[in-house]
Amino acid sequence: MIPTVRIIANHTIALLVMASTLSAEDFDREPINYSKATPANSVTELQSKLDMGKIRLKYHPERGYLDSLLEAFSVSPKSQSLVYSKTSLQIARIRPRTPRAIYFNDDLYVGYCQLGDVMEFSVADPKLGTVFYTIYQRETEQLKFVRQTDNCLICHASSRTDNIPGHVIRSLFVNAGGQPMFSAGSYIVDQTTEWEKRWGGWYVTGKHGEAQHLGNLIVRSRDVPRPVENSAGQNVTDLTKFFHPEHYLTPHSDLVALTVLAHQVKGHNLISRANFTTRQALHYQESLNKELGEKPGHPWESTTRRIASASEDLLEYLLFSGEAPLPTPISGTSGFAEEFSQRGSKDKQGRSFYQLDLQTRLLKHPCSYLIYTDSFRQLPPKMLTRLGRRMNEVLTHQDKAEAWHHLSAEDRQHIHSILRATKEHLPPQFVDAFKK
């Protein structure tokens, strides 16, 4: 009897220690094995098409494979978002006169620098969360995406991404050389970031009335003047005074694209976290059961708790709880909004989660379209079941918590209707909760 108690006591301690020290390298162990496992995502898919000769890419004398790759990946050039802070990999190429361009769709992000040595990719991988690749920008017979881990994870797996591989969008003050002025502070940008803290170090084209942001600001003095004076950076629709837009695919850094980007990056990070946490918790539970001679599947309260916590964070984000309200109606310049709103499946009334509001919030029906992505659909069944059940509780007013007060009765009803109408694009474990 005594030894058993001691074993359990030790394991309880191990369990507590483990719950509090889940950290950076855990994703490189079982069951995730991030760096060693074989990825399967839209990059690996394109690579096999290229290898089989099913697709040929065209090389552009100035932009290399950019144009052709965006087309092959179905990434719209209208998503172009320009960042001029030296905050990423190819700092020698980035400054206000030669910003870095980012393009994205629902599961892939492309980073392009003028005269860059490489093009950078981050992609949502249903099993491995965010996976990184580069290609060389010179012309070649056999284009190869090179998977990257440590070179990117230095920045892409830090406390800013909850210590798992993920996306980062920062906002900070930048001088004429593109150097961030860290002493003046910096912000992480996602959908909860207040408007006036957004887009420092980014170009922003669009209209937004009186609302102020930090975009298009280049600090010419030694210190950042307080209060920040950026009236010239507001409501900018033409970037020619800053740099030569003709070297880019489009002359825009569209405000609506940027706002969608802010939503998406953290959404992807939380999906990855929900994936990793569930698998790690279940894996840990099984090793514990084995060691303690319990039956496989014997549940531990700590497992349920960890899954519940990751699922609540994700659910709140997907339903835009805590979204920073738009201070004024916004519009972009590239036509991104019009193109984006046409996407996705609709219900009988023509409603979809890609419809934009842009008056007071991002989406007309505040439930993220990321639920249609492969990474969401392939979340572990336990996570999906819980998310479906909780989503249903929120939408049917069973959960009256403050986190959901931003959803009106009409919002909830519309979201419910769209979910039911588009259920064939959603995972069954998630949809089951809406059958009743």
Ligand code: HEC
């Ligand atoms: C020095 C830090 C740093 C390193 C190293 C780094 N990145 Fe990033 N990356 C950033 C930051 C910060 C952003 C946000 C945009 C910006 O500031 O340029 C970013 C954004 C991106 C984006 C756009 C969307 C996203 O995922 O946030 C892609 C794609 C990307 N990086 C790819 C890569 C790849 C591939 C590598 C490795 C080969 C890499 N990065 C290495 C800091 C870094």
